[in-house]
Amino acid sequence: MSFKPLRIRKAAVLGAGVMGAQIAAHLTNADVETVLFDLPAKEGDKSGIAQKAIANLAKLSPTPLADKSRQAAIVPANYDEHLDLLRGCDLVIEAIAERMDWKLDLYKKIAPYLPENAVVASNTSGLSINALAEALPESLRPRFTGVHFFNPPRYMHLVELIPNRSTDSEILAGLEAFLTTTVGKGVVYAKDTPNFIGNRIGVFSILATMHHTQQFGLGFDAVDALTGPAIGRPKSATYRTADVVGLDTMAHVIKTMADTLPEDPWHRYFQAPAWLSALIQKGALGQKTGAGVFRKVGKDIVVLDLARQDYRAADQAASEEVAGILAIKDPSEKFAKLRASADPQAQFLWAVFRDLFHYTAFHLADIADTARDVDFAIRWGYGWQLGPFETWQAAGWQQVAHWIAEDIAAGKAMSNAPLPAWVLDGRKGVHGKDGSFSASQNKALPRSSHPVYQRQHFPDPILGEQFEQGTTVFENDGLRLWHLGDDVGIVSFKTKMNTVNDFVLDGLQQAVDEAERRFKGLVLWQSKEPFSAGADLKGAMGLLKEGKLAAFDAMIANFQATSMRLKYSLVPVVAAIRGMAFGGGCEFQMHCARTVAALESYIGLVEAGVxxxxxxxxxxxxxxxxxxxxxxxxxxxxxxxxxxxxxxxVSGSALEAKEMGLLRANDTVVFNTHEVLWVAKREAAALADTGYRPPxxxxxxxxxxxxxxxxxxxxxxxxxxxxxxxxxxxxxxxxxxxxxxxxxxxxxxxxxxxxxxxxxxxxxxxxxxxxxxxxxxxxxxxxxxxxxx
Known part of the structure; x- marks a missing residue:
């Protein structure tokens, strides 16, 4: 596949609400000159609304700005005075409130000012892209698409791309490359259906959880204990997530589903539960108002108890039986035990998974090209470790499918809609060596052939995917030196949290020796975050406790010798960082010829803390x-x-690490974590090709x-x-x-x-x-x- 690069020098974001301002901040993080528009203020400076939104960015947590100085680079504007600024923009993202009439009015207003090469996109979370396209002049429709960021846009990996009927495929390919490399996102194409993929499936999962919470008489805190890390989902689980998102926003999204999906077989569940409406009426909207399902009282967290109609201590947890089941490693055994158990918590979990699987399979053909798109949308947009199809496949596809069919027949499922025929055709799942299943095309489709993905040696794997692991040169108990068939060696640690022990120290020195003999450069890269949590304190304490001071001193001397070996290596050593680089991990990268760091790198010399x-x-x-x-x-x-x-x-980003002096001015910051290794290898080769010599x-x-x-x-x-x-x-x-x-x-x-x-x-x-x-x-x-x- 060939594509023309989309050159974006300047962007405009229309709408300075929470999402618009944060999208503007993240574009600015990526060195894209950005203008933030909003309505003219009634008093004072007409750009006051946008100015206030930009000032507010510094107060948000987690911070949308990768370093504070970038706040000043965002240009505030208003629709009365500054529409002319659109003439110089290559990308215009509309992010105003989810009202079709308001969006259409705005499009009519801006259309005369849009340059003919500008890409225009809506950050709508669920309105029809084709209906929005109709408000634009016909000549602009090929350059119009949905581009849906997830909140918070700096940190959530997912962006959904939703073309309209006329969107030019070349524009889409260019935008996909820009979003992937420049902005650092995982792009999923969604069909133009209400709420697209992420929110369609994610919000249904929340609705199913709310329904079964009531059905099985569980407390909100018990449900959060069951639906968080215990099943591979974020700590905020279900009800804390609702509080963070805002209960009013949650109710609005549910109403959108009810209004736009009248034919959905699950339609009767698309309504806010009575308790949710009651909290909204009281103004208890969650985190932003200080109270929602949960509330903080002093240092304690209390939770709403529906039976008491009041808050109580949030102390309910998983029952002993269910905690035991969830600790089982084998997914098929785990699901069998959940379904067979009489414990209401186990029955609740089985019911929530069953209805999620049922809904996702039923709608796959309408909402997404492949099952892979659904799983990535949920993983990247909601922070789950596995998507719904991956979870189902890991648990044994046919066995679980038959259990779902039995429950539908017995009237236990939320809907009596039949499972699609392909689910029960004897398949082992939807992900395999040929790719992922497309229900609309009734065949497996491989990953995208877009050239941007050649920059990812190890893309985020879908269940069962195996990537070529490279050729090992040598390994010891601490690390492995390997290569991908070219002339740059790669060193990866094997210790817990990639900590540094004697094996790592000796192995690194040997790796530099080998690199000088057979490679033009060497890259330090870990296959999993963090880069390194620093020295192995446990081993060091052992030496101290045994009174082996000479051995302890020798270990530190060896640490220093390793850093110096990296610094004075005759071939360039490049550190490729993502996640934490603490203590010794930070020191190693300081001694490398160059560091290539993912934007989300948290770097610090933290030894004083211990x-x-x-x-x-x-x-x-x-x-x-x-x-x-x-x-x-x-x-x-x-x-x-x-x-x-x-x-x-500790730096809050790689850009901040530069400000702090922990990275050098000429170190490279990469926005997509999956591209760090590719860029680091290119840097090592480029340094070597210019006749590298150590300092x-x-x-x-x-x-x-x-x-x-x-x-x-x-x-x-x-x-x-x-x-x-x-x-x-x-x-x-x-x-x-x-x-x-x-x-x-x-x-x-x-x-x-x-x-x-x-x-x-x-x-x-x-x-x-x-x-x-x-x-x-x-x-x-x-x-x-x-x-x-």
């Missing part, structure tokens, strides 16, 4: 970089980095000396006196300051890298022997949370 300081060369590298920035006086640069390290700050050893690093340390300690004294930090925090901070400033030497003294490494290691080993540090380490290992002692 009573230690970075000693894998991280503080040494900061001192060297600060000295390079300003050799005459590195103190100002050191001061900013000192705060970052002493407070264990010259830093033998004369000007440091701030004891004067610098004293200045940093003054900051710590003030924080200690103000009780912002504990005496042990002071101890750690003072040692971080001493290392960054080069120890007890005169200001302006010249030291080498080994001097700084020795300082790091000395302080690390001394801190590690202190009881308060050991308390912190043990607390973190047992609870996963930091201890401030």
């Amino acid at each position: 009573g230690l300081l970075p000693a894998g060369g991280g503080l040494k590298e900061i001192a060297v970089r600060c000295a390079r920035q300003n050799p005459a006086d590195p103190f100002n640069a050191i001061k900013g980095m000192f705060e970052t390290v002493a407070m264990g700050k 010259m050893p830093a033998r004369q690093v000007p440091v701030c000396g004891d004067v610098g340390t004293a200045s940093l300690k003054m900051m710590l004294v003030n924080m200690l006196e103000g009780r912002f930090i504990s005496p042990h925090d002071f101890e750690i901070g003072a040692r971080i300051a001493d290392t960054l400033c080069g120890g007890v030497v005169e200001r302006g003294s010249l030291v080498d890298e080994q001097w700084l490494l020795d300082l790091e290691r000395k302080h690390f080993v001394e801190l590690a022997q202190m009881p308060k540090t050991q308390e912190r380490i043990v607390h973190t290992l047992t609870t996963g949370k930091p201890l401030r002692n």
Whole structure:
């Protein structure tokens, strides 16, 4: 398949509501110049509504902005004064309220200002794209499509593309590439049916859950305990999700289904339960009003109890029997036990799954091209680990299909609509080696052949999909060195959370040796997030407890030697990061020739939280970089980095990591997490092709000396006196300051890298022997949370 790239320099977002403002923020994250429009304000500056929405972005959590400075780049506008600005836009996304009449009026107003090459899209969550297209001049319809982002748009991977009858396929292909690479999304094509795929299936699942909650007499908190991580779904489960989305929004989406799907065999369930309407009437709309199904009272969470007509402590959980069933690894055994159990919670779960499977299979032909599109829409838009078809197939397709058919015949299912014939044709499922089943075409269809997906060596797999795992060069208990048939080696860790232990350290040094012999470059990439949670604290504590100080010191020295081997490798080493890169993981990427980081990378030197300081060369590298920035006086640069390290700050994105100095200005940020490996390999090869040489050893690093340390300690004294930090925090901070400033030497003294490494290691080993540090380490290992002692 060939496609013409869609060049988008400038975009406009129409509608500065919650979604519009956040879409504008995410386009700005991606360096797309963006104008945010709204109605003219009745008083003051006419662009006041858009200005207020832009100002409000900084208050939202999670933050839509990948770094705060980007807020100023969004241009506020209004429809009275600024329609001319549309003439310079390549992409216009309409994101106003879900009212067909309002949208049609707006389209008529903007049509004369739209350039003939502009792509126009609606972010509607369920209105007909073909009906909207009719409001545009005929010449614009080939460039018009639905482009439905999920909330919050920066973090939810899904974007649904919904063409109208006349949409140009070349425009769609260009937009798909732009959304995938530039904006970092997973694109699913949906047919123009109400609520498209994600909300059609997702909202039905919520409605089925609400129906069965009542049917089986369960508490809202019990249902959330059953429908969250216990079945591979987000922590917010069902009713907390409704609170977060807004109960009024939930009711509106349900009403849209009722109004637009009169022929749906499940239509009688498309209504808000009485308790939901009652909460809305009271103004209890969920999180945004402070009360909904759940409410916070002081530090406690209370939940609405329908029998009492009041709130009570939210303490109901999965029953012992059901918790036991859900812990079963084999899905077919799990489903058989749920269906056979007399426990109301088990019957509830079986009923919710049965009706979801029934509904999804019944509607597959009308709403989506393939079963893969449905599963991805639900996984990427709702955060489920497996989509409905994957769940069903994993549990044993035919067995579950026959149970559903039995329940339909017995009148137990929510609808008596028959299962489609293909469900019971003896198949083992809908996903297989030939692709995923298309009910409308009655055959399996492979993945898209769009060239943008060649940038994903390992796309998000659908159930049963196997990707070529590459050729192994060597592996030990800590890592594997492998390649994909070309001249760039790849190193992947095998430890839990990709932590760093002796096997990883020795393996990395061996990997660099091998790379220098047989590859032009080397990439550090993990097949699963995180990049690395840092050093293996458990192993380190073991050495300390046994009093093996010499072995402990040698382990830290080996850590430093590994970082230095990465830095001075004769072939470029590129770190490919996504997710967390903490402690030693952050230090490794600091020593690589280049880092390629997914936008959603959370990077930090967090050792202070466990009573230690970075000693894998991280503080040494900061001192060297600060000295390079300003050799005459590195103190100002050191001061900013000192705060970052002493407070264990973690970046909220890769862009923020650049602002913090944990990534370099020339490091690359990639928006689609599945493209990180491809880009990193290209970077390594490009560096090699330009005649890469490692940096010259830093033998004369000007440091701030004891004067610098004293200045940093003054900051710590003030924080200690103000009780912002504990005496042990002071101890750690003072040692971080001493290392960054080069120890007890005169200001302006010249030291080498080994001097700084020795300082790091000395302080690390001394801190590690202190009881308060050991308390912190043990607390973190047992609870996963930091201890401030």
